[in-house]
Amino acid sequence: MSAPPPERPRVTPPDPGWRRVRLTVAYDGTDFRGFADQPGVPTVGGALVDAIRRASGVEIELACAGRTDAGVHGWGQVVSFDLPAGQCEAPDLARLATSITRLCAPAVAVRDIRVAPDDFDARHSAQWRSYRYSVLASPVPDPFRVRTTWHVPVPLDLRAMTLACDPLIGEHDFSSFCRAATRADGTPAPLVRRVIDARWVALDDDVLQFRITASSFCHQMVRAVVGTLVDVGRGRRRAGEMTGILAARDRHAAGQLAPPTGLCLWEVGYP
Amino acid sequence: MSAPPPERPRVTPPDPGWRRVRLTVAYDGTDFRGFADQPGVPTVGGALVDAIRRASGVEIELACAGRTDAGVHGWGQVVSFDLPAGQCEAPDLARLATSITRLCAPAVAVRDIRVAPDDFDARHSAQWRSYRYSVLASPVPDPFRVRTTWHVPVPLDLRAMTLACDPLIGEHDFSSFCRAATRADGTPAPLVRRVIDARWVALDDDVLQFRITASSFCHQMVRAVVGTLVDVGRGRRRAGEMTGILAARDRHAAGQLAPPTGLCLWEVGYP
Numbered sequence: 001m002s003a004p005p006p007e008r009p010r011v012t013p014p015d016p017g018w019r020r021v022r023l024t025v026a027y028d029g030t031d032f033r034g035f036a037d038q039p040g041v042p043t044v045g046g047a048l049v050d051a052i053r054r055a056s057g058v059e060i061e062l063a064c065a066g067r068t069d070a071g072v073h074g075w076g077q078v079v080s081f082d083l084p085a086g087q088c089e090a091p092d093l094a095r096l097a098t099s100i101t102r103l104c105a106p107a108v109a110v111r112d113i114r115v116a117p118d119d120f121d122a123r124h125s126a127q128w129r130s131y132r133y134s135v136l137a138s139p140v141p142d143p144f145r146v147r148t149t150w151h152v153p154v155p156l157d158l159r160a161m162t163l164a165c166d167p168l169i170g171e172h173d174f175s176s177f178c179r180a181a182t183r184a185d186g187t188p189a190p191l192v193r194r195v196i197d198a199r200w201v202a203l204d205d206d207v208l209q210f211r212i213t214a215s216s217f218c219h220q221m222v223r224a225v226v227g228t229l230v231d232v233g234r235g236r237r238r239a240g241e242m243t244g245i246l247a248a249r250d251r252h253a254a255g256q257l258a259p260p261t262g263l264c265l266w267e268v269g270y271p
Numbered sequence: 272m273s274a275p276p277p278e279r280p281r282v283t284p285p286d287p288g289w290r291r292v293r294l295t296v297a298y299d300g301t302d303f304r305g306f307a308d309q310p311g312v313p314t315v316g317g318a319l320v321d322a323i324r325r326a327s328g329v330e331i332e333l334a335c336a337g338r339t340d341a342g343v344h345g346w347g348q349v350v351s352f353d354l355p356a357g358q359c360e361a362p363d364l365a366r367l368a369t370s371i372t373r374l375c376a377p378a379v380a381v382r383d384i385r386v387a388p389d390d391f392d393a394r395h396s397a398q399w400r401s402y403r404y405s406v407l408a409s410p411v412p413d414p415f416r417v418r419t420t421w422h423v424p425v426p427l428d429l430r431a432m433t434l435a436c437d438p439l440i441g442e443h444d445f446s447s448f449c450r451a452a453t454r455a456d457g458t459p460a461p462l463v464r465r466v467i468d469a470r471w472v473a474l475d476d477d478v479l480q481f482r483i484t485a486s487s488f489c490h491q492m493v494r495a496v497v498g499t500l501v502d503v504g505r506g507r508r509r510a511g512e513m514t515g516i517l518a519a520r521d522r523h524a525a526g527q528l529a530p531p532t533g534l535c536l537w538e539v540g541y542p
Binding site: 144 | 297
């Protein structure tokens with residue numbers, strides 16, 4: 001199986017006298033209907049566009065590294081947009097970041113702001129994305145982790161879940177773990193992705209965290225993978241089944257979708 | 272200075288055929304108006320009494336180790352109450368704990384349930400209480416720590432704050448750090464308390480945590496102490512001033528009250 005040739009979209013540079021700005025943002029996604037701006041509903045993208053307009057007086061178009069779903073969190077989400085060059089000196093940008101954070105408080109915070117090269121685009125320039133998914137494996141729920149973990153009240157076999165990660169690594173068709181998607185011309189969108197790393201880490205306090213890095217992800221991929229791995233962890237499937245599930249290229253072959261609460265877009269890599 | 276003789280209240284034992292039950296509960300205090308049951312407002316105690324009534328059919332009276340204020344959290348809060356002996360077998364209690372957690376979800380969870388000796392009382396039997404107060408010392412706020420930390424956006428001098436803890440340890444009149452209180456007969460309640468340990472711990476991710484253990488605490492004591500120590504950390508006061516602030520026995524001598532968000536009743540010690 002060979003992947004489609006890597007997408008090489010032409011990134012439109014900023015207009016003359018404008019600069020491209022890159023922002024790293026963290027957000028608690030609990031009370032948002034996802035990232036992508038939709039009129040009339042609270043979204044992270046909508047909150048950012050609104051805050052940037054109010055703080056800078058500029059109507060912007062936002063590109064983002066990962067359009068997270070409703071309830072999914074961000075720690076290292078990256079977005080890009082253009083501003084007049086006169087608003088892009090370091091102190092201007094520092095003030096802008098503070099204003100955006102204040103306007104979006106407390107659910108969204110700007111962690112970094114900088115001028116990027118003209119050909120930078122938060123989505124198309126990204127070389128890899130890392131997601132983390134946190135599972136609270138404990139008989140009792142934890143009021144302080146309700147918003148950021150999936151509570152699974154039975155013991156999970158970490159070794160089996162770790163074994164089941166291995167077949168994911170490399171380049172595969174992830175049809176078994178993704179919602180089918182179509183291109184603008186109606187043909188099916190390719191669901192081949194390259195997974196660079198996938199592993200479980202045991203944190204303190206009964207939290208098991210799944211960490212996965214890939215060139216890019218298709219829709220609901222991490223949540224479907226985690227749902228299936230947790231089935232392995234609780235003994236409903238064997239680790240050895242993962243290879244067959246991948247090969248089936250059928251969404252019904254894999255497990256349930258893990259809830260969005262546990263998922264966080266952790267980091268995005270650029271050249 | 273000598274402390275008043277230790278309180279030795281007579282604990283009323285359960286009625287014949289009843290047993291005393293001890294519960295350890297965790298709660299996110301953000302959406303509660305404190306612990307103490309007050310008609311018509313959401314309180315942690317009210318939620319527990321209500322859930323126990325619905326789950327057991329019994330109308331109970333609740334004793335608790337620490338009546339936390341509005342917005343203050345609990346991890347190891349302990350409460351006690353009486354149930355008919357016929358509802359106190361181990362499987363009955365396990366089911367009761369699960370029911371209470373389900374009825375109070377997601378903000379309150381029962382971490383432990385057990386039968387206690389007849390002379391046990393969550394408040395009067397306690398030998399010490401530990402509180403933890405978390406400060407996020409970072410230029411940027413963190414959406415995931417909004418509910419559980421005080422965000423102080425300037426660097427704090429951990430060494431100075433640590434030095435300033437030392438005078439707190441031992442038996443002192445804490446009038447400078449507490450709201451004045453009166454007894455039932457109108458005389459002022461004594462504000463002498465014995466602090467067993469007080470220290471700062473640097474956690475990862477810019478969180479500084481104040482940990483204090485005492486025989487008991489007077490009202491708003493931890494928050495007033497933290498407000499004063501953070502004044503030291505940001506250079507508004509010197510560590511050497513703490514001894515004089517304590518000796519003043521005047522609430523105006525100490526600093527501002529730290530917000531409730533950062534405070535958590537961590538653990539309670541019994542014989």
